[in-house]
Amino acid sequence: MYAVSIDKETINTMPRVSFQGRIHVIDAISQVKSAVVALRSAGMVGFDTETRPCFKRGERHKAALIQLSTDTDAFLFRINKTGIPNYLKAFLEDPDCIKAGLSTSDDFHQLARLTDIHPDGFVELQQMVKEFEITDMSLQKIYAILFHQKISKNQQLSNWEADQLTEAQQNYAAIDAWACLRIYDYLKDGNFIPTESPFYHELIVV
DSSP: OEEEOOOHHHHTTSOBOOOOSEEEEEOSGGGHHHHHHHHHHHSEEEEEEEEOOOOSTTOOOOEEEEEEEOSSEEEEEOHHHHOOOHHHHHHHHOTTSEEEESSHHHHHHHHHTTSOOOOOSEEEHHHHGGGGTBOOOSHHHHHHHHHSOBOOOTTTTSOTTSSSOOHHHHHHHHHHHHHHHHHHHHHHTTOOOGGGSTTEEEOOOO
C-alpha cells in the first residue's frame, strides 16, 4: 500500500512560510460588519480558531480568536473581547460561503461554548486530503507536502487573551487560516498528483 506522508525532520529543512497579505485585528464590535462584508465578497476563505493554552490541571479556557482569511487579507476576530456578533455568526452559519478549515469539529465545539451556533458551508481538509492519499492530518504536514514550506508553530502556546496580540501572534494566526484556504484551492484545482509527489512511498505496516 502506498500513501503520501512526511516526517518532522524533512519539514525542518524547508524554508519557513511567511504571510505577505494584510492583517486586520478586529477587537471592537463596530469593526465586525465591514470585515464580514469583505469576507463575503471573497467567495472562499480559510478558517481557524485559537484558544489560550492550559498549563494547570482543571484549567479551561474559551476560544479567544477566530481567524478568517482571503488570499490577500486575514481578519483576526478577538472574540474574547467582542463575543460572536450577529454579522459574524451569520457568516459562519451561511452554507453559501465556503470556509476551509482543519479539525473543524474541535473549533465548533469551542464556539458552541460561547453562543448557540450552527456552522455551515465548511470544508473539512482532513477529509479532503484522504482523497489524495495523504495520510498526515496536521496543518503543518499537509502544507509541507503540498508546498514544501514549513509553518512555524512557535506561537501556538502563547497567550491568545493578551491585551494586545504581538506581531508574531498575528502572523501565526493569519498563516493558519490562509494556509487552509491555499490547501483547499490547490487540491480543488487538481494541482496535486499523489504519485508525482516526492513524499509518495510505500507504507510500512508493523
